[in-house]
Structures are given as structure tokens and as C-alpha cells.
Amino acid sequence: MQDRPTSVELLEAAADFVDRELVPAIEGARQFQVRVVANVMRIVAREIKLEDPLVRSEVKALARLLGHDAPHLHSLDDLRTAAAGMGEELTAKIRAGEADDGAWRGEVLAVVRQSVEDKLRIANPRYLEGDIAIRNAAKPQKEI
Amino acid sequence: MDKIEPGEMVRRLTGFIRTEGRFDSVAIENFRKMPGGASREIWSFDCSMERGGETNRRAMVLRRDPGAHNISTSRRHEFMVIRAAFAERIPVPEVFWVSEDPAVLGSAFFIMERIEGETLARRLLRDDTYARAREVMPAQLAEILAKIHRIDPVKHKLDFLAEPGDNAALTEVRRYQENFRLFALEPHPAFELAFRWLLGRVPKTARKTLVHGDYRIGNVIFGPEGVRSILDWELAHLGDPMEDVGWMCVRAWRFGNDQKPVGGLGPREDFFHAYEKASGAAVDPEAARFWEVFGNLRWGIITISQARTHIDGFVKSVELASIGRRTAETELELLNLIE
Numbered sequence: 270m271q272d273r274p275t276s277v278e279l280l281e282a283a284a285d286f287v288d289r290e291l292v293p294a295i296e297g298a299r300q301f302q303v304r305v306v307a308n309v310m311r312i313v314a315r316e317i318k319l320e321d322p323l324v325r326s327e328v329k330a331l332a333r334l335l336g337h338d339a340p341h342l343h344s345l346d347d348l349r350t351a352a353a354g355m356g357e358e359l360t361a362k363i364r365a366g367e368a369d370d371g372a373w374r375g376e377v378l379a380v381v382r383q384s385v386e387d388k389l390r391i392a393n394p395r396y397l398e399g400d401i402a403i404r405n406a407a408k409p410q411k412e413i
Numbered sequence: 414m415d416k417i418e419p420g421e422m423v424r425r426l427t428g429f430i431r432t433e434g435r436f437d438s439v440a441i442e443n444f445r446k447m448p449g450g451a452s453r454e455i456w457s458f459d460c461s462m463e464r465g466g467e468t469n470r471r472a473m474v475l476r477r478d479p480g481a482h483n484i485s486t487s488r489r490h491e492f493m494v495i496r497a498a499f500a501e502r503i504p505v506p507e508v509f510w511v512s513e514d515p516a517v518l519g520s521a522f523f524i525m526e527r528i529e530g531e532t533l534a535r536r537l538l539r540d541d542t543y544a545r546a547r548e549v550m551p552a553q554l555a556e557i558l559a560k561i562h563r564i565d566p567v568k569h570k571l572d573f574l575a576e577p578g579d580n581a582a583l584t585e586v587r588r589y590q591e592n593f594r595l596f597a598l599e600p601h602p603a604f605e606l607a608f609r610w611l612l613g614r615v616p617k618t619a620r621k622t623l624v625h626g627d628y629r630i631g632n633v634i635f636g637p638e639g640v641r642s643i644l645d646w647e648l649a650h651l652g653d654p655m656e657d658v659g660w661m662c663v664r665a666w667r668f669g670n671d672q673k674p675v676g677g678l679g680p681r682e683d684f685f686h687a688y689e690k691a692s693g694a695a696v697d698p699e700a701a702r703f704w705e706v707f708g709n710l711r712w713g714i715i716t717i718s719q720a721r722t723h724i725d726g727f728v729k730s731v732e733l734a735s736i737g738r739r740t741a742e743t744e745l746e747l748l749n750l751i752e
Contacts, residue, residue, distance in 0.1 A: 297448055298448035301732075302731065302732060305732050305735050306731055308735060309734070309735050312735075312738055353600065356599065356600030356602065357600045359600065359602050360600045360601070360602050360605045363602055363605040363606055363609060364605055364608075364609075366609065368606065368609070369609055369613065377602070377606070378748065378752055381602045381603050381606065382745075382748050384602070385603055385741050385744045385745050385748060386745065388738075388744075389741050389742065389745060391738075392738040392739070392741055392742075393738070393739070393741075393742060396742055396745075397745070399669065399671070400745055400746075400749070403671050403672075404749070
């Protein structure tokens with residue numbers, strides 16, 4: 270058991286310092302690099318918070334899609350291994366043309382979209398929000 | 414490659430230019446390394462050249478391979494393609510000299526005219542200074558692209574350009590599929606779906622032309638009045654001209670201006686129309702869409718290979734490392750396009 274601050278609190282403190290104190294003090298190409306450093310720290314903080322629930326639901330969704338029983342896994346390492354293994358199984362099926370058309374294609378697209386959006390929840394949540402806003406704006410408006 | 418100090422570079426460069434241009438004397442000033450240039454080093458300098466009592470002064474840049482592991486012929490090829498474009502009155506820097514002799518500066522390089530202006534796409538899309546440029550650039554870029562596709566590779570002796578075979582689109586898809594299998598460390602079902610989508614829709618390419626290969630707003634020097642110069646010709650090849658049209662529409666070059674698909678500047682239809690008017694060749698929207706999907710997929714595979722450059726230790730860089738987490742942005746765009 271470690272003392273407070275938590276890993277997330279430490280990373281966010283460091284990222285805030287970089288953004289508030291270092292970025293304005295540095296110019297040009299170096300400033301861009303420093304922004305990247307702060308961004309990387311925020312990605313890691315989000316991953317510490319979100320990875321466990323996201324990979325758990327991904328494993329469940331992949332198992333259902335591939336017709337497997339939901340595995341009972343606890344450790345994060347086991348969950349990651351299961352997600353990667355089923356990901357390979359899914360890509361082999363896609364390569365073999367099994368998701369080219371038909372009802373299963375829709376299921377595959379939904380699961381893959383969920384996995385991709387989960388990656389963006391950690392890597393770039395603002396990009397994901399922007400994308401969802403564009404898609405909603407493009408949908409025909411329902412008349413009330 | 415041994416690191417050559419800037420002072421020594423200037424000394425060697427002065428001798429090289431004096432010999433190549435048969436000048437009586439050459440003086441180099443303000444020699445400095447420019448920021449950016451991830452794949453090539455860029456150095457800027459002012460050059461005074463004297464022959465028979467007459468002095469000519471030009472602003473120049475040197476574009477150099479970073480190390481000896483690169484394909485040694487590529488600098489000469491890029492030089493020759495830019496020279497052909499210049500001869501056809503396409504806005505490019507005038508190129509002066511090329512050398513692949515490592516004894517001169519350690520690795521291959523060429524020297525060209527320095528064009529003043531801005532290259533940061535975000536400034537183009539956001540700053541008031543460039544309001545006029547934003548209006549005129551889609552049509553300018555379409556007209557310039559039509560001219561690029563008219564360059565005659567035979568006339569300009571560009572016979573070294575990669576020949577795509579019977580079907581340029583299929584050749585490109587297969588090439589990137591190979592790269593993807595080589596670089597990807599995790600399963601990417603979104604990319605697999607995109608490959609299946611592309612392989613089912615390969616356009617029959619009627620036209621085969623010179624293709625710029627990296628035609629996007631990040632490779633344009635611009636001013637408040639519009640386009641000044643087209644840069645980075647190292648990926649030029651023979652193929653389907655629609656490849657450049659699709660690449661221009663890739664989401665990553667919009668910098669958030671997603672309501673304007675062509676480089677964050679305007680709608681596809683206007684760009685296609687301007688290209689048709691300038692080239693006399695019709696743009697098949699299905700073919701353009703094929704190449705837009707291919708372009709997004711290609712960019713996604715590039716993000717994986719850039720992250721691998723860091724992971725494998727070739728170049729340790731936080732920027733390259735972080736690009737590995739941008740792959741998902743491209744996956745999302747591909748799902749939006751193919752669903």
C-alpha cells in the first residue's frame with residue numbers, strides 16, 4: 270500500500286506543471302516537444318484510471334462476438350492477453366472474408382467501434398467527443 | 414556517419430558550390446539548421462557567388478539525408494522530379510546541385526532555392542492573416558495538382574520512378590498491407606476491415622501519371638496570397654492520379670476543421686470540380702473515395718511504423734512514441750468511412 274498522492278495524482282501534478290510553467294517558458298520546436306510530454310503523462314493517468322473496466326468489457330464483448338464462454342479472469346495481465354488473443358482470432362476471420370457482408374458484419378463493426386472508442390477514451394478523449402458531435406450533426410434531425 | 418561540425422560543413426559546401434557552378438569565389442552566410450524535417454535535415458543559408466567580376470546572391474536550403482542507411486539514390490531522384498516540375502512552371506523551389514558522394518557532406522544532399530513563407534497548417538486554418546489564402550488555396554491546389562499529373566516522365570527522363578504494373582491501386586494496397594503485417598504489434602481489426610473494403614473496390618485505373626505521393630497542406634509553403642511552393646517530392650511515383658486527390662482529403666490534414674474535408678479548407682466537390690476544369694479529366698467520386706479510405710489507412714500504418722522507430726530503438730523520441738497512440742484516431746475515421 271502506497272501513501273497519497275496516488276499515481277494518478279502525481280502524474281496530473283507533473284503534467285500541470287509542464288503545461289503551466291514549462292510550455293510558456295519554451296519556444297519553437299522544443300515547446301511542441303514539451304506539450305507532447307504533458308500529453309503523454311495525461312494519457313498514462315487516464316490509462317491507470319480506465320484500463321481495468323475497459324479491457325474487462327472488451328473481453329466480454331469479444332467472447333460474445335466469437336461465440337466463446339465469457340472467461341473468468343481477474344488480473345489485468347490475463348485480461349490483456351485474452352483481449353489480444355481474441356483480437357487475433359477476430360482479425361483472422363476478417364481476413365478470411367467472414368465479415369465482408371451478412372448479419373455478422375454489423376456485430377463485428379459494433380464491437381470494433383467500441384474497442385476503438387475505448388482506446389480513444391484513454392489516448393484522446395477530445396478527439397472522440399469531436400467525432401461523436403460531427404456524427405450527430407450529420408444525422409437527419411427529427412421533427413418534434 | 415561521423416558528425417560534421419557546422420563550420421566544417423560550410424567550408425566543404427563552399428568548395429562544392431564553387432566547383433559545381435565554376436565560380437571564381439563563393440561565400441556562405443547565415444548557415445543554420447531549420448526546425449522540423451523529421452526524415453531529412455534542412456539547413457538554410459545565403460550564398461554569394463562571384464564569376465568574372467559579377468556577384469549573384471541567392472537564399473538557399475540544403476536538404477540532406479540524416480545518415481548512411483538511407484537508399485543512396487533517393488536524393489538524386491527527388492532532385493530530378495523537382496527539376497522537371499520547375500521546368501513545367503509548377504511552383505517549386507529552383508533546384509541547383511545534387512551530390513550522393515559521402516565525401517562531400519557525409520551523406521546524400523541537394524541544394525535548392527529558399528522560398529520565404531509559412532508551412533504550419535494550423536496557422537493557415539486559424540490566423541486572420543491567411544483569410545484570403547484559405548479562400549483561394551483549394552482551387553490553386555487543384556490546378557497545381559492537374560499540372561503535376563501532366564508532367565511527362567519520358568520527356569524529363571524520370572525512368573527511375575517505380576512502375577506500378579497493370580493495376581496501380583492494387584499494387585499500393587498490397588504494398589501497405591505488407592508494411593502493416595511487418596510493423597503492427599497488436600491486432601487491428603479496423604485496419605483489416607478497411608483492407609477488405611479496399612480489395613473489394615479496386616478501381617480500374619485508366620490514367621497512369623506522375624503522382625506526387627505526399628500532396629497535403631503540410632507540404633505547402635504559403636503566404637497571405639495563397640500557394641507559394643509545393644515541397645517534399647521524395648515519394649513521387651507513377652500511378653493513379655486519384656491517389657493524390659484522396660490523400661488531400663485524409664482526416665489528419667484537417668487539423669480539426671472536419672466540416673471542410675480538403676485540408677480543412679473546403680468541400681470535396683469544389684476541389685474535384687476545380688481539378689476537372691484544370692485537367693480535363695473527370696473525377697470519379699467512387700475512385701476518389703477509394704483513395705481517401707486508402708489514404709487514411711496509409712496514414713494509420715505510418716503512425717504504427719513511426720512508433721516502431723522509437724520502440725525498436727532506431728530513434729528514441731517522445732514525439733514518435735506518442736504517435737503510436739494516434740493510430741486509434743485513424744481507425745475511428747476508417748470505421749466512419751466504410752460502415
